[in-house]
Structures are given as C-alpha cells and as structure tokens.
Amino acid sequence: MKTGNYRFVWKAIRYYRKQGGEIVNTPSFIIGLEDKTTKEVFPHPISHFLFKKYHRNSGSVNNELTVAQIIVPFLNFVLDKVNLKLSEYTDIRGLEDLREGHVNAYLQYCVEEKLNKNKTLEIKENFLSKFYKYLWDEKVLKHKPKFKLGSVRKGKDVIQVYKIDFTYKKTDEILLRERIKRKDIVPQNHESNENRTFIRLHYIREILYVAKHETPEIAFGVALQIFGGLRKGEVVNLTRTALKSQNGQKYGVEGLVVLVRDRQNDLFNRFNDVSTIQVKNPRDQSCLIDTILNYLYKHHMEVVLKKIKKPKHPNALFYDTEGNPMSADTYDKRFLKLKNSYLGMLLGTQGRYQDYLDFSQTKWRSHIGRGVFTNMCLDAGFNEKQTAVLRGDRSTQSMESYFDIITAAYNIRKALGLLSPDQSNNIANLNMPINHKMWKEIQEFGTELRN
Numbered sequence: 001m002k003t004g005n006y007r008f009v010w011k012a013i014r015y016y017r018k019q020g021g022e023i024v025n026t027p028s029f030i031i032g033l034e035d036k037t038t039k040e041v042f043p044h045p046i047s048h049f050l051f052k053k054y055h056r057n058s059g060s061v062n063n064e065l066t067v068a069q070i071i072v073p074f075l076n077f078v079l080d081k082v083n084l085k086l087s088e089y090t091d092i093r094g095l096e097d098l099r100e101g102h103v104n105a106y107l108q109y110c111v112e113e114k115l116n117k118n119k120t121l122e123i124k125e126n127f128l129s130k131f132y133k134y135l136w137d138e139k140v141l142k143h144k145p146k147f148k149l150g151s152v153r154k155g156k157d158v159i160q161v162y163k164i165d166f167t168y169k170k171t172d173e174i175l176l177r178e179r180i181k182r183k184d185i186v187p188q189n190h191e192s193n194e195n196r197t198f199i200r201l202h203y204i205r206e207i208l209y210v211a212k213h214e215t216p217e218i219a220f221g222v223a224l225q226i227f228g229g230l231r232k233g234e235v236v237n238l239t240r241t242a243l244k245s246q247n248g249q250k251y252g253v254e255g256l257v258v259l260v261r262d263r264q265n266d267l268f269n270r271f272n273d274v275s276t277i278q279v280k281n282p283r284d285q286s287c288l289i290d291t292i293l294n295y296l297y298k299h300h301m302e303v304v305l306k307k308i309k310k311p312k313h314p315n316a317l318f319y320d321t322e323g324n325p326m327s328a329d330t331y332d333k334r335f336l337k338l339k340n341s342y343l344g345m346l347l348g349t350q351g352r353y354q355d356y357l358d359f360s361q362t363k364w365r366s367h368i369g370r371g372v373f374t375n376m377c378l379d380a381g382f383n384e385k386q387t388a389v390l391r392g393d394r395s396t397q398s399m400e401s402y403f404d405i406i407t408a409a410y411n412i413r414k415a416l417g418l419l420s421p422d423q424s425n426n427i428a429n430l431n432m433p434i435n436h437k438m439w440k441e442i443q444e445f446g447t448e449l450r451n
Contacts, residue, residue, distance in 0.1 A: 004083045008075040009034045010068035011041055012350070028055050029064040031072060046071075046095065049134050069353040070127045077106045095135060096142050100164055103128050108168040113188065114354075117361060118170055129163045182364035183371035187355055197379045204372065205292050207342050212296060214341040217326070218334045220300035221318055225369025228258055228287040229377075229391045232328050232335075232366045233277045237263045238317040240305075243297070244284075251297040256287040260392065267316055267325040276328035281392045288376060335366040 010029055017026050030047040034040070049071070054064045078098070081089040088105070091097055107124060110116040116124070135141045147162040185203045186196055204226055211219035221235040238258065246255030262279040271277075287293065300317075308319050316325040346356040370391065377387040 005036050006033045006079075007036060008032070008044070008072045008079065009041060009351070010065070010072050012065075029068050031068055031075075046075075049131060053130060053134060067127050070124050071131055073354065074103065074106050074128060074131075077109060078102055081105075096140050098132070098135065098141060099143055100132075100145050100166075103132065103164065104166055104168040107166065111169065114357065115188070115361065116357070120357070120361065121170065125163065125166060126161075129161075132164055133162050182359075182362040182368055184375045185368060185372050186375070187358040189354065189358070197376070200372065200376065200379075201290070204290075207338070208292050208296065210342045210345060211338050212299065215334045215338045216299070216304050218318065218331055218338070220296040220304070221331065222335070222338070222366065222369060223293045223296045224258065224287065225366060226372050227290060227293045228256075228285050229370050229373035230258070230260065230285065231280065231370060232331050234260050234279050234392075236277055236318055236326050236328050236331055237261065237267065237279050239263060239267075239315045240301075240317050241315060242317070251294045251301075252287065252289065253294045255289060256293070256297070258285040258287060260285050267313060268327065270324070271327065283392050285392060286390065288373070332366065339364070 009032055011032055012027065013030055014025050014027050016023050018024075029050055030043050031050065032041040032043045032047070035042075050064045050068060054067055078089065078092065082092050088101065092102075107121060107128075110121060110124065129147070132141070132145045133147065136144060146165045148165045149160055150163050151158050151160060184200070185207065186200045187203075190196060190199045208219060208223055208226070211222050221230075221232075224230050224235055224238075225232070237260070242259040242261065243252070244257040244259065245252045246257065248254075260279060261282050264277060268277055305317075305319075308323055310323050311319060312322070312324045318326040318331070320326045320330045343356060343360050346352040346359060374387060374391060377390050378384075382390065
C-alpha cells in the first residue's frame with residue numbers, strides 16, 4: 001500500500017446492539033483510511049480507541065466525533081511528513097513508532113499555521129495525551145511517553161489524569177488577537193494557493209447560499225458588500241431606485257451600478273443616534289458580476305420584498321420585521337445569525353472541521369465583505385489606487401483619479417472571466433466539497449437571463 005494515496009478520515013456509522021431486551025440501531029464513529037482515488041474507506045483498528053474510551057462510557061456520539069476530529073488531523077500531519085521523507089519521520093512504520101516529538105511538532109504547527117488559541121490547544125493536548133496513554137496501555141508504542149500526573153476538574157469532582165509533558169511553544173495571545181482579524185474569506189491553508197481566486201469564489205457562494213436560506217432578508221445586502229465593497233451603513237441606506245442595471249438587462253446581469261447616498265433623513269428619521277448608518281463617501285459604485293449576485297438580486301425583489309406586508313417606507317431596500325427600513329444594528333444581528341449558521345454547517349459537515357476552526361477562531365463581521373471585494377480586485381490585477389477608487393475610498397479629485405476610475409471600471413470586465421461559474425473545475429483537485437446540486441438552480445437562472 002502506497003501511503004501517499006491514503007489519508008485518515010472519520011466516518012459516521014450505525015450498528016445493531018442488544019440493549020435490555022431490544023435490538024438498537026446505534027450511531028457511532030470510526031477512524032479509517034480513505035483511498036484518495038476511489039474514495040473507498042477502510043476501517044482502521046485505532047477506531048477501538050474511540051469505542052473503548054468514549055463510545056462505551058460517554059453515551060454521547062458527539063464526544064466520539066470531537067475526539068475523532070482532533071485525532072485524525074494529527075495522524076494526517078504525521079502521514080504527510082512521512083510521505084515527504086523528512087528526517088524526523090523516516091523511522092515511522094506505524095503507530096508503534098510515534099513519540100512525544102511528533103505530537104509536539106503537530107501542536108507547534110497548530111500554533112504557527114492554524115493560529116489556535118491556548119484554550120483550543122489545551123483541548124487538543126488533553127485528547128492527544130489520552131490517545132498516547134491508550135497506545136501505551138495497549139502495548140502498541142515502542143517508546144514510553146513522558147507523562148506527568150495532573151489534576152483536572154470534571155463537574156464537581158477533581159480527577160487525576162496523565163498528560164504528556166509538552167514542550168512546544170504556546171500561542172502569544174496578545175499577538176494572536178492582532179493577527180486573527182479576518183480580512184478575506186479564503187481559509188489560511190489556501191492563502192498561498194495559485195487557485196486562490198476560485199477557492200475564494202467557492203466560499204463566497206457557499207456563505208451566500210446559507211444566507212439565502214437562513215437570513216434571506218440580508219442575503220442580497222451581503223452579496224453587495226462582497227461584490228461591491230459596500231459598508232453596512234451604505235447597504236441599509238439603499239433604496240430600490242438606487243440599483244442601476246446596465247445595458248438594458250435585468251438584475252445586473254450585464255453590470256450593476258449602485259448609487260450610494262446618505263439617505264438618513266429619509267429612511268431613519270425615527271433614530272436620534274445615526275452614527276452606525278452614515279455614508280462616508282457618496283458615490284456610484286460598480287459591482288463585480290457573478291451569477292449569485294444576479295440571482296439574489298432577483299430573489300430579493302420578487303420574494304423577500306413581497307413578504308413585507310405593510311412597509312413603513314415604500315422605496316426602502318431592506319426592512320426589519322416591523323416593516324421599518326432596516327437599521328445597521330439589526331443588520332449586524334442578522335449577520336451574526338448568518339455567521340453562526342455557517343459555522344454550524346461547517347461543524348456538522350464531514351471533512352469541514354478545519355474550516356470550522358479557521359472561521360470560528362478568527363474575528364469577522366459583515367465588514368469582511370469589503371475585505372473580500374478588495375482581495376478580488378487585487379487578484380484581478382487592479383493596482384492599489386484603482387482598488388481604492390473601486391472601494392469608494394476618498395481620493396484626490398484630479399484627472400489622474402478620473403482616469404483611474406475609467407480604467408478600473410474597464411478592468412471589471414476583465415475580472416468577469418475570473419469569476420465565471422464554469423471556472424469551478426480549477427478547484428476540483430483541492431479536496432473541497434462542492435455541492436453541484438446546490439448551484440443547479442443558480443446556474444440555470446444565469447443561463448436563462450443570458451438567453
């Protein structure tokens with residue numbers, strides 16, 4: 001068996017067992033080796049660790065899943081190093097050759113590459129220590145790990161546990177807080193990938209798909225932030241007549257210009273504090289074009305707005321549940337719901353635990369859309385000044401600035417090739433779970449508009 005063609009995975013299963021006088025169909029988890037080519041999964045004997053330490057005792061299938069989602073990445077980390085033939089890993093032939101140095105190296109990787117917080121590292125330490133202790137007790141390991149006995153509170157009780165004497169350097173939490181403010185939707189493990197543009201588009205469409213189903217009242221607003229670089233205050237200040245589709249086409253399919261203006265006196269005269277709904281720089285904002293932006297535009301106009309029975313302002317674009325123009329605070333609350341729904345989807349989807357960690361351990365709110373827009377512009381070849389103009393940043397009123405506006409607007413057309421749905425095959429080999437069925441309706445919508 002060539003190890004380079006295999007990776008460790010966790011897999012949900014069910015089996016029948018006798019409980020009392022009944023036969024019960026019981027959920028559980030196993031650890032297996034997956035053939036990268038055929039996707040066939042072969043159960044691995046190490047699944048006994050989950051069964052003995054967690055399934056049989058805890059009674060909670062979620063405990064098994066949590067442990068599996070920590071053990072599997074560690075095993076794959078070691079497997080990757082073995083395949084790279086690194087000197088520290090050349091002697092590894094199986095689990096029996098694992099040492100403390102390997103788990104220390106993995107946790108150091110979690111600090112430097114995954115930016116794990118110390119609380120997350122402590123959880124990993126506990127489970128990995130139990131894993132090593134299990135391997136030693138089962139007489140699997142050749143070399144006894146250096147354990148230390150410590151006290152851990154479990155409910156109202158204090159119990160003694162064996163823990164590896166870890167030597168890796170922990171996270172500098174102060175530095176971490178400065179580093180983890182998220183400015184793009186691309187996960188850290190893909191930031192240097194040459195197909196970053198297509199990877200970003202996948203995550204954009206994914207989160208907007210969740211928005212359409214979980215927070216439809218702001219889904220189009222989030223799309224405008226991502227594809228137009230709008231701030232949340234600029235989004236809630238929009239009216240229906242502020243959307244200008246180009247070339248006589250509906251729903252912005254051939255281009256969308258948004259008239260960003262300060263409409264506080266018209267939309268928000270019920271508020272005394274309007275600090276969160278100001279428009280910093282009124283402008284005509286060109287949007288990058290993608291089928292899902294057009295799709296959400298149509299859905300917002302024909303479905304979302306029609307559900308507002310008694311709108312307090314007939315020309316507003318976004319409303320709260322009372323029929324008032326939506327405030328920035330309400331928009332924030334809706335986005336937090338979207339964020340939590342997206343995190344829940346990642347956590348509950350097989351193979352997405354690393355994505356869950358990446359998105360849950362970084363700071364991001366709706367302003368991330370503006371950062372995503374910036375990165376798309378830069379990756380499409382716009383220079384910094386052109387990108388600043390496209391973002392609506394203040395710039396000098398000169399012929400040079402005007403020229404940059406014209407050039408940047410022209411370059412948007414060039415960017416369309418990068419954002420085309422048929423480019424998804426560029427990320428086909430990146431082990432990213434793309435639900436093609438999910439996009440069928442959107443792609444059919446795009447085809448319908450262009451015919």
